[in-house]
Each structure stands twice: as structure tokens, then as C-alpha cells.
Amino acid sequence: MAKENFVVNAEPRVDQGKGASRRLRREGKVPxxxxxxxxxxxxxxxxxxxxxxxxxxxxxxxxxxTLNLDGVSQQVVLKDLQRHPVTGYAIHADFQRVLADKLLHMHVPLHFKGSDVAPGVKTGGGIVEHQLNQVEVECLPKDLPEYIEVDLSGLNVNESVHLSQLQLPAGVTLVQLKHGNDQSVASVHLPRAAVEEEVPAEAAPAAEVPATAQKAPAADAAKKDEKKK
Structure with a gap:
């Protein structure tokens, strides 16, 4: 996985509180x-x-x-981000310092590939549904992946890929699996409309009423009329 270099330039702030944060934002800065x-x-x-x-x-x-603060560079990760509910712009960020020998817990995005050639999609008429778009990993900072790839090329209809089937980089483990949660990541299934169309077709023979049974009420009625006469 190719890695990018991100540098965040920061300055210390003395004033804190809502008023100070509003002033910072007016100056084009994010607390x-x-x-x-x-x-x-x-x-x-x-x-x-x-x-x-x-x-x-x-x-x-x-x-x-890489966070540059007062002329000193330190390695960090973005741990939390608050956005404005209307504009979507960042209004506050939390950065966590990392130590080379300390395990990190981070959420990493999933990248899906092979859905267009999966038998369940290409010839089975199925569609792909993603149950997860990211996973939580545990690893040393040097092993932190930018993303984890999920191969869907072998899936047939009604099959899925689980967490335990993901190919993880060396030194990376999934937090969910450590807690015994081997959930589905993605699956292939028939569209709901296709499933609903099949059910009435199969149920039709069972719903048919034999001709003899259809005539029985009419025959019973005729017998009752004859007794009355």
C-alpha cells in the first residue's frame, strides 16, 4: 500500500472556551x-x-x-473530528500522539474489489450489499494500513465475506475478532423484487382448487332443492 505524507501545522492557543473558539474560527483557524x-x-x-x-x-x-508545533515535529493520528451540523466544516479536532512501541486502535476504511466479476453478480443476477465500510484495527504505528482490501470476486448468490476471511497486513489484527465478533463484511443476494416474483409462481399450484371440489357446493345445493320438492 502506497503511503502519503501529511503535515499539519499548528500553533498553541492560550484562550479557551466558546468565545475564544468563535474568535479563532473568524480568523480562519480550527481549535x-x-x-x-x-x-x-x-x-x-x-x-x-x-x-x-x-x-x-x-x-x-x-x-x-506529522504535527508541527512550536518548531517541534511529532507523530499523531486524527482521533476525533467535530463538524458543523449545517455546513459540514470542521469546528474542532482531536489529535493523539503515538509512540513507536505502543499499540494503536484505529478505524480503517474497507476497499472493495471484484464485485463486477463475482459469479453471483455476473451470471446469478445478484447484487452486492456492504454490511461494513470500515473496521477497527490494532497495530503498532509503523504497521497502520491506510485501508484494507476486500475481494468479492469469488462470491455466489447468498454467500458473504466475513472478517476472519480478510487478508490483513503483517502486524495488524481486528479488534472485532478479538471479541469473537466474526460478522459479515459484504454479501451477494438477489434483489428483493426478484425474490418476491418467485414466491407467487411457486405457490400457484398449491393454491389451485380441484375441479371436483369446485362443483361440490353446486351439487349439494341441487340435492337440497330436490328434498324440498
Missing amino acids: AIVYGGKDEPTAIAVSDNELFKHLKVEAFYSHLL
């Missing part, structure tokens, strides 16, 4: 915090434009980042 590692949590501010550009790249969310 943030960096914590973890061997140092105390530090309130910082980053450029709104710079962060906006980074956030458009998927790898930024699951990548080791």
Missing part, C-alpha cells in the same frame, strides 16, 4: 487538542484551509500525521 504519549494535553489551533484540504483525502483519517 484542536493534542494529547497522549508522554506529554500533557495541549490546546492548539490549525489552519482551516489546510485542514479542509487534508480532510478531502480518505487516507488522512487512518494515517500517521
Whole structure:
């Protein structure tokens, strides 16, 4: 997996609180915090434009980042991001320092391939449904993957790929599997409309009433009329 280099330039901020955060945003800056590692949590501010550009790249969310603060570079990961509910712009970010010998827990996106050649899709008329779009991994910082690939090329109708079937990079484990949760990642199934069309066709013979049974009520009625006479 090719890796990108992301640099986040930050400055310390002294004033905190809602008022200070609003002033920062008016200046084109996003309030943030960096914590973890061997140092105390530090309130910082980053450029709104710079962060906006980074956030458009998927790898930024699951990548080791270089944070420059007061002339010192440190490795961090983006652990949390708050966005404005209307505009979607970042209004606060949390960065976590990483240590080379300490395990990380990070959410990593899934990249799906092979759905167009899967037998269940190509010849079976099925469609692919994704149950997960990301997974939580545990690994050392040096082993952190930008994404995990999911191969769907072998799936037939009513088959699925589970977490235990994913090909993981060396040194990477899935947190879900450590807790015994081997859930489905993606599956192939027939469209709902196709399934609904098949059911009435199969049920039709059972719903047919024999001709003798159809005539029975009429014959009974005729006998009753004859007795009355």
C-alpha cells in the first residue's frame, strides 16, 4: 500500500472556551487538542484551509500525521473530528500522539474489489450489499494500513465475506475478532423484487382448487332443492 505524507501545522492557543473558539474560527483557524504519549494535553489551533484540504483525502483519517508545533515535529493520528451540523466544516479536532512501541486502535476504511466479476453478480443476477465500510484495527504505528482490501470476486448468490476471511497486513489484527465478533463484511443476494416474483409462481399450484371440489357446493345445493320438492 502506497503511503502519503501529511503535515499539519499548528500553533498553541492560550484562550479557551466558546468565545475564544468563535474568535479563532473568524480568523480562519480550527481549535484542536493534542494529547497522549508522554506529554500533557495541549490546546492548539490549525489552519482551516489546510485542514479542509487534508480532510478531502480518505487516507488522512487512518494515517500517521506529522504535527508541527512550536518548531517541534511529532507523530499523531486524527482521533476525533467535530463538524458543523449545517455546513459540514470542521469546528474542532482531536489529535493523539503515538509512540513507536505502543499499540494503536484505529478505524480503517474497507476497499472493495471484484464485485463486477463475482459469479453471483455476473451470471446469478445478484447484487452486492456492504454490511461494513470500515473496521477497527490494532497495530503498532509503523504497521497502520491506510485501508484494507476486500475481494468479492469469488462470491455466489447468498454467500458473504466475513472478517476472519480478510487478508490483513503483517502486524495488524481486528479488534472485532478479538471479541469473537466474526460478522459479515459484504454479501451477494438477489434483489428483493426478484425474490418476491418467485414466491407467487411457486405457490400457484398449491393454491389451485380441484375441479371436483369446485362443483361440490353446486351439487349439494341441487340435492337440497330436490328434498324440498
